[in-house]
Amino acid sequence: MRAVNERDEDVLAAIAARDDRAAPPGALDPRFVGLLDHEHVLELDFDTRIDAEPGRPCFAADGWIEYPYSQTIFAAWQAGVHYEAPTLESAGPDGRWHTVIEHFGYPAGMPRGMALPLDGLPPGTTRLRLRTNMQIYWDRLRVIYAEALPEAQVHTLAPLRSVLARTGFPRRSTGAQQLPDYDYERRAPFADMRYMAGD
Numbered sequence: 001m002r003a004v005n006e007r008d009e010d011v012l013a014a015i016a017a018r019d020d021r022a023a024p025p026g027a028l029d030p031r032f033v034g035l036l037d038h039e040h041v042l043e044l045d046f047d048t049r050i051d052a053e054p055g056r057p058c059f060a061a062d063g064w065i066e067y068p069y070s071q072t073i074f075a076a077w078q079a080g081v082h083y084e085a086p087t088l089e090s091a092g093p094d095g096r097w098h099t100v101i102e103h104f105g106y107p108a109g110m111p112r113g114m115a116l117p118l119d120g121l122p123p124g125t126t127r128l129r130l131r132t133n134m135q136i137y138w139d140r141l142r143v144i145y146a147e148a149l150p151e152a153q154v155h156t157l158a159p160l161r162s163v164l165a166r167t168g169f170p171r172r173s174t175g176a177q178q179l180p181d182y183d184y185e186r187r188a189p190f191a192d193m194r195y196m197a198g199d
Contacts, residue, residue, distance in 0.1 A: 034068030055145030
């Protein structure tokens with residue numbers, strides 16, 4: 001029912017639906033790709049206890065990241081700066097924040113969804129908080145409930161045919177908030193990067 005960031009901005013509309021419009025993470029560290037110049041925090045308030053519903057609660061997130069590659073992370077480490085993957089916290093009855101899951105990860109690569117089981121969530125929790133200094137664009141955040149599905153059946157399908165072909169490289173574009181997109185209708189025979197020398 002409420003979502004605010006560390007700048008006390010209301011971001012509920014930004015994280016309510018998967019629509020490629022994410023909560024703004026804020027100012028970037030100009031030295032390192034994928035790093036913010038501050039800690040980005042999102043506080044989420046729910047109108048009911050998270051453990052009040054049947055099933056196993058899971059924190060579900062849709063979003064994308066501006067990827068920091070290994071050489072960038074190494075350069076940041078040399079400068080005494082560390083990339084901090086997201087941490088999930090809950091507010092206790094005393095109003096203090098307690099770590100639920102530290103550095104759990106993020107939706108990596110293209111825009112995608114992820115689910116994080118909330119097995120360690122204290123009873124009665126109604127407030128969650130995300131913290132990270134990485135350039136992550138949280139598009140939709142919510143709590144979902146996993147339930148057993150005993151009637152599910154497993155079917156194994158064997159392929160009848162397989163084709164290997166050169167397809168080329170789809171044209172990449174970058175939208176608002178560093179949103180990546182690839183157009184498979186417009187492909188080039190070569191990638192837009194140089195091949196490294198050696199094996």
